[in-house]
Amino acid sequence: MFTCLQSEDLFAQDIPLPENLPDEYLFGQNQKSDPKIITKKGVYLFKNKWSYSDYEKIYPNTFILENLNEFNNQNFNVINDSLSTLIIISGGGHVFSSTKKSIKRLDSSVDQKNQFYSSLFLYNNQSYMYGGYGFWTFKDYITTFDKSTGQWELVSIKSDYVPEGRWKAISHVMNDKLYVLGGRNSPKESANKDVPLNDFFYFDFLNSKFVNLGETNQLIPTVNSVNSNVIINEKKAYLDNDKIIIFDFIKDTVTSYVSKNIFEGIDLKNPVVNRQDTLYYIKNVNNNKLLARFPINDLNQIKPKTYSISSKKELPYKSYFAVTLAALLCWISYRLFTFKDHLKGLVLFDERRLYFNQNSSLVTEKQLLLIQHLEKKSFISSSELNTIISSKKYVKSHFTLLRTEFIEEINIILKSVTDNKRDLIEEIKDPLDKRYKVYKINAQISKREPFLSFLFKI
Incomplete structure (x- = not known):
């Protein structure tokens, strides 16, 4: 589903490229994130308008540029260290340094043609390349440019797990880790060529190890990198004609904003610049190249879709x-x-009340003592009941009266709770000695217990 933004508002953001711009140039940014265009003779810088500076000095060793491929963002990559813009030939090898004052060659290498479409990045102000393709193989290693020797050196890896080689991977460096997602290669066991990969991992620079993060979510909109990428709030973003996809490797999420022609005409061969929360990119309209601007806040007009990066497989x-x-x-x-079933027909009690089904009633402390006794023995003798009723010593006839009143009171409670018309506690002759009388309960009685304690009772 596409969300349309007003094309006239977007078109108003377009800026013509400098007049007399040569056909061969590189698009990038300076250390302050100002968009700039690098040519073999000078630098164009855009702030509120384009300005141009000729190189004060062009070192002789840069003349090799005339013998290399066309000077554009397909054949050369641009990346900024703390002092200058580094120009690195695609595939690895030659490295040049560009400032407003000069352009010079830094390497003593050759055009290696060994790591095309590698993941190029800066770590601790030093250039690195991971993966890539060259001489009919996909690379699974990391190289770094040693400024002291002018050579690309292999990075030592102390890892049993080494992901298979690839090119065009999505990648981002943060927190001393290179995160890598997907990319493409040609599996040896398959006749298919240049197929997308669905793995996810990082390289830990502190421990020199690869760490496997599993497979990627199949719903992720893309697993292949393009040159039109940029960093937004420390997240890696990739732009296309109708969408921008933002990867948050720390939170394991990817967010996709889709709107028809949101970046209409964007040149996917060139990088994107983020200056003061505005994206700058090269676009092509009717064979006319322009510098386009897009405020990042405009993404708030589009409803995003968010996915997890890693596949949530059931362990x-x-x-x-x-x-x-x-x-x-x-x-x-x-x-x-x-x-x-256990509760059916039971008269239950706790420290204060009697219960039967949904009914309950308060009982006195002495009534509770009688109930507790009847739970254990089902009957109670006259002398035992006398002890419950009173600690005083009365004549036999008076105790008989007290027992009668006491039993009547508790029977009233039992009838009310159980909806029963007959007395549940009655006076009978002692089965063991007919000379004496006892009081028997004609109901099952039990202490109330929580379901959890009953649940685990064996």
């Missing part, structure tokens, strides 16, 4: 957990059924 322990959980739920259901 083996999750299956065991699911089986255990299912068994536990079955056990709980069974115990709940038996618990309800």
